[in-house]
Every structure is written in structure tokens, then in C-alpha cells.
Amino acid sequence: MNRIDRLTAILIQLQGKKIVKAAEISERFNISLRTVYRDVKALQEAGVPIGAEAGTGYYIVDGYHLPPVMFSKEEAAALLTGEKLMEQFSDHSNRKQFGFAMEKIRSVLRGSEKDYLESLEENIAVIRNGPTVSEDSFPNRFLSDIQQALGHQQIISIEYFSLGEEVNTRREAEPIGIFHDNHNWHLIAWCRLRQGYRDFRVDRIRKLSLSSSYFKKDKHPSLQQYLEQRRSNAPEKTLLVRIEVDKEMMRYMRQQLYYFGLMKEVAKDDKVELTFLMCSFQYFSRWLVMYGNTVKVLEPEPLKTTMRELVTELKDHYL
Structure with a gap:
């Protein structure tokens, strides 16, 4: 990033918060504190009313606003992705407000950026799986x-x-x-x-x-x-579990491994050895059952016993 672009970005950062520490600017742009001081001084000399509080940070004097900012294509695409996420992972009230914000953002885009967004609109989707909630009982708009x-x-x-x-x-x-x-x-x-x-x-x-x-x-x-x-304050996880999994099954298990307290993963030829720390076998054992003989419990013995009981229970149920 050249200095002109960095000065503009620093000005936008200052407008986004009441107080911005020099260390925050340094970390964001990967520059030294000395460079931060020089950049802020350059903005002040250019007429930007930037104040400073010793030991606190920089601020822009009330009443000053940067003219509307132009977005790059990449920034516009990121905002479109955010809009898609908001549609699925927010409620009615936030979706409505974000929609208004996106209208304002689109209004300041150049023609090429607007065309770019329109071409992406139908090619980005966020799919949320899960039960739907009755809007009559739970309006989901708060x-x-x-x-x-x-x-x-x-x-x-x-x-x-x-x-x-x-x-x-x-x-x-x-x-x-x-x-x-x-x-x-x-x-x-x-x-x-x-x-x-x-x-x-x-x-x-x-x-x-x-x-x-x-x-x-x-x-x-x-x-x-x-x-x-x-x-x-959560219960201490004192149960150590080691299992062996067929390597080809890892793609189906991976998303849930950390939920069960994965601590270690070691690849061994066509197998993967997984080590967990947990406080209960209750859900873990039933989760393992769905993977059949592609999973083998190495330790502890009580978990092996639990697995045998579950398999017997299923067998008796269907016989």
C-alpha cells in the first residue's frame, strides 16, 4: 500500500471510532509507531482536525467528515458476501437495516463496481440448514x-x-x-x-x-x-479417549472433532489416531456408532464397553 492510500485508510479508521490508539494503527498497517506519528502529522498539516490525548489515542474533532468513499471491486464483493450472510444468520430487524445500508453503499459505487456486483449476485449463496421457527410464536425481530x-x-x-x-x-x-x-x-x-x-x-x-x-x-x-x-467454570474434562479412524472417513468427521474436545491428531498410513479430552461419553459414543467399523476405540475400556452395549441395544431393537 502506498502512502497516499495509507493516509486515506488511516483517516477512515479515525472516523470509525471515538478514540484510536497509535498501536492499533501500527498493527493494522504493519508500520512502526514512528511512521504512525509522521502520518498523523501529515494529515494534520493537510488540514484534518486530529486531536490527541496523552496515553489514550487520536480522535477527529466533531463536525469533520471525509467525503463519500469509493469502494474497490474486492471491497464491494466482500460487502455482498456479508449481505448474503446477514440474510441467513441474522433476524428480520438486522436484515432490514443492513438492506438499507447496502442501498446507500450501492448508491456511491461507480458503474463498473455496480455491474460487477450484479454479475456476482446470483453466483454467491449462503445455505443454512436447521429447523424453521414459527414466526407467529417467535417473531425473531429483536x-x-x-x-x-x-x-x-x-x-x-x-x-x-x-x-x-x-x-x-x-x-x-x-x-x-x-x-x-x-x-x-x-x-x-x-x-x-x-x-x-x-x-x-x-x-x-x-x-x-x-x-x-x-x-x-x-x-x-x-x-x-x-x-x-x-x-x-466449566466441568474439568478428565476423560482421555483415543480412537483410530479410517483416513477416508475424516472428511465426514472433521467439522465435529473440536466440538468433542479434540486434542491431538496423528496420521498413520491409512488410519488417523485421534485423542480427545472430555467429561462424558454420553453423546460421543452415540456419535461414533454412526461411523460403524471405520472407527475403533483404543482406550479407555469403559468406552469400549459403552460401544458394545449400544450395538447390542440396536441389534435387539431391530430384531
Whole structure:
């Protein structure tokens, strides 16, 4: 990247955040801190009102805006891919807002970039497999409201369907973050009813409203802190498992290996030896059964016993 392009990119980065640390600019463009200081000084000399706070970072004075930015073909294609992902992995509210944003982006594209996007439109697809949820029971349109509550530290009121208890409950909650996992969005919030942090599946929320009451952000951990603490409090995985798999079967198993706690993978001729650490055989053994005689349990003996019992159970069932 030449210096002119880098200066423009730094200016865009500064406009994207309230405060940007010199180290962030250095890391993003793989340049030294001395070069960062020179580049920022060059922008200031060119008339860009950049302020600095000692020990904090740089900021652009309120009221200054860079004129509309032109996108490259590669950037436009990345945005189109993001739109396809949003269609499948977001809810109605976010899809709608992202659609509006894409309309604005398309409006500033040059003609060649617009033609390029149109030619790609039918050649990019994101396929999501999984059960569909009734839109009458679960409207699945609350992500934008949740994001607003997160940004302003607003208390939310929800009607939530508990899958375990199969009942609807009214909750007041203080949201601390959202994350996407295993095809679903999850809201982590302090539940005032249960007096504790709870993990709410967003697609199980029937109703949601924003309260006029607020909470203090610093009374709760950040989302990253909460998730890290949850991982550290998880049950210790003390069961060591070694299995041997036909190499040709690895293509079918690979996506689920880390879910079961894969620790080591060693190729041996036409076999692959896999080592796992886990806390239970319950799901793992049933997963292995589907691969038949292409999988062999090496250790421990209790897992071999569990596998024999499962096979016998299946045999008796079909006889």
C-alpha cells in the first residue's frame, strides 16, 4: 500500500471510532509507531482536525467528515458476501437495516463496481440448514432493539419461552452482550427475576420492549469477561479417549472433532489416531456408532464397553 492510500485508510479508521490508539494503527498497517506519528502529522498539516490525548489515542474533532468513499471491486464483493450472510444468520430487524445500508453503499459505487456486483449476485449463496421457527410464536425481530439497549445500557422487558420448562415467563433484564453460536443468537443478561446472569436464545423471545430505565455498565462484566469466566467454570474434562479412524472417513468427521474436545491428531498410513479430552461419553459414543467399523476405540475400556452395549441395544431393537 502506498502512502497516499495509507493516509486515506488511516483517516477512515479515525472516523470509525471515538478514540484510536497509535498501536492499533501500527498493527493494522504493519508500520512502526514512528511512521504512525509522521502520518498523523501529515494529515494534520493537510488540514484534518486530529486531536490527541496523552496515553489514550487520536480522535477527529466533531463536525469533520471525509467525503463519500469509493469502494474497490474486492471491497464491494466482500460487502455482498456479508449481505448474503446477514440474510441467513441474522433476524428480520438486522436484515432490514443492513438492506438499507447496502442501498446507500450501492448508491456511491461507480458503474463498473455496480455491474460487477450484479454479475456476482446470483453466483454467491449462503445455505443454512436447521429447523424453521414459527414466526407467529417467535417473531425473531429483536436484535436491533437489543443492540440499542446494549449501546445505551437500557433495561429490557421480555416474554421468553423456556425450552427446558416449556413455559413463557416475563423477565426484566440488563443486557451485557450478544453472540452467535451453533446457528443461533444468544443474549447474555442479568435477569432481575432470577437474580443472576442468564443465556437467552434470541429466537425464543416472543415479545420485547425497551424500558425508560437504565443501568450502570460498570456493574457488570463485559461479554468477553463473562464468556471467559463461563469457560473457566466449566466441568474439568478428565476423560482421555483415543480412537483410530479410517483416513477416508475424516472428511465426514472433521467439522465435529473440536466440538468433542479434540486434542491431538496423528496420521498413520491409512488410519488417523485421534485423542480427545472430555467429561462424558454420553453423546460421543452415540456419535461414533454412526461411523460403524471405520472407527475403533483404543482406550479407555469403559468406552469400549459403552460401544458394545449400544450395538447390542440396536441389534435387539431391530430384531
